[in-house]
Amino acid sequence: MLAIARYALKSPFHASTIVGFLAILSLFVPLVSILSGAIVGLIILTQGLLSGARALLISVVGITVVSYLVTQSPELGITIGLVQWIPIVVLAEILRRTRSMSFTLVSGMVIAMFVVLAQYIFWPDIDKLWAEYLQLMFQGVDMGQQGLEMDQIQGGMQDLVHWMVMVLVAVMYSTFIGTLMASRWFQARLAGSEGFRDEFYTIKLGRGAAIATILLAVISFMLNQDMLIAMLMVMLATFLYQGLAIVHNWSKRSKRKGWLVLLYVMMVIFPQVVAATAFLGVIDNWTDFRARLRAKNGNQSE
Numbered sequence: 001m002l003a004i005a006r007y008a009l010k011s012p013f014h015a016s017t018i019v020g021f022l023a024i025l026s027l028f029v030p031l032v033s034i035l036s037g038a039i040v041g042l043i044i045l046t047q048g049l050l051s052g053a054r055a056l057l058i059s060v061v062g063i064t065v066v067s068y069l070v071t072q073s074p075e076l077g078i079t080i081g082l083v084q085w086i087p088i089v090v091l092a093e094i095l096r097r098t099r100s101m102s103f104t105l106v107s108g109m110v111i112a113m114f115v116v117l118a119q120y121i122f123w124p125d126i127d128k129l130w131a132e133y134l135q136l137m138f139q140g141v142d143m144g145q146q147g148l149e150m151d152q153i154q155g156g157m158q159d160l161v162h163w164m165v166m167v168l169v170a171v172m173y174s175t176f177i178g179t180l181m182a183s184r185w186f187q188a189r190l191a192g193s194e195g196f197r198d199e200f201y202t203i204k205l206g207r208g209a210a211i212a213t214i215l216l217a218v219i220s221f222m223l224n225q226d227m228l229i230a231m232l233m234v235m236l237a238t239f240l241y242q243g244l245a246i247v248h249n250w251s252k253r254s255k256r257k258g259w260l261v262l263l264y265v266m267m268v269i270f271p272q273v274v275a276a277t278a279f280l281g282v283i284d285n286w287t288d289f290r291a292r293l294r295a296k297n298g299n300q301s302e
Contacts, residue, residue, distance in 0.1 A: 012055065019036055023059050024063055037085060040085050041183025045096050056089070060078060102205055112169055113231045116227060116234060119168075119230070120226065166230045169233075174240070177237075184199065205281070240278040241281070243278050
């Protein structure tokens with residue numbers, strides 16, 4: 001990974017080549033888009049917005065040509081390029097200018113909440129469209145042999161799609177933040193510093209954002225309004241990183257890395273663990289768990 005990042009920073013030509021190649025590869029292997037976005041973020045963090053824009057322009061042309069040759073749909077390549085790169089460009093530029101991971105997280109959270117607002121204003125029936133699409137996919141499958149009634153299947157699909165739509169922006173935002181952190185990690189490793197680790201360990205989003213999250217949680221569950229719940233998901237996705245910063249601090253100071261691995265495994269299996277970690281990040285703005293850990297370790301060393 002570092003070799004790819006190092007190659008991309010050699011010149012604008014190298015940057016455009018590697019970003020374009022990864023973008024084309026992502027048409028066939030979607031997870032590669034994360035690495036492609038991380039390289040874009042790295043270029044912006046190290047060389048500025050202009051260099052990043054130049055690499056993106058050439059890459060978008062390349063991915064559009066390939067998309068046209070493979071699928072006869074050039075707009076698919078343009079859409080994929082813009083969706084996977086524009087958010088990381090914005091976040092990386094904010095981080096480059098402010099040099100604050102915490103400020104970048106909060107800024108991205110606000111932008112993502114406006115995206116949720118736009119989603120429910122301009123595409124209010126998107127869950128119905130997805131439900132109809134899934135029903136068409138399973139239309140030829142004989143569910144009667146599985147002992148399932150069609151009403152049960154449709155009800156299950158509608159519930160699934162309903163929640164998928166509500167967490168869509170939160171999941172995408174969390175992915176972009178993870179991609180940005182990969183960019184910052186690349187930058188720190190190539191510079192031979194521990195800058196990224198220090199920034200991650202000290203993430204603190206502030207009491208203002210924490211109070212807003214608590215209020216929105218109360219209001220959204222009282223009103224049971226989809227748009228408010230979707231916004232809450234975005235805020236919890238943001239505070240998840242503060243919660244993870246606390247756990248990483250504890251793991252490092254207590255030298256219990258096994259528990260850290262267990263946490264990530266449980267987060268994949270149990271969504272409740274993700275929510276609990278996010279709320280840990282929320283209440284940390286008053287309890288300051290990391291300061292207590294430092295004080296405890298200081299007393300033990302004495």
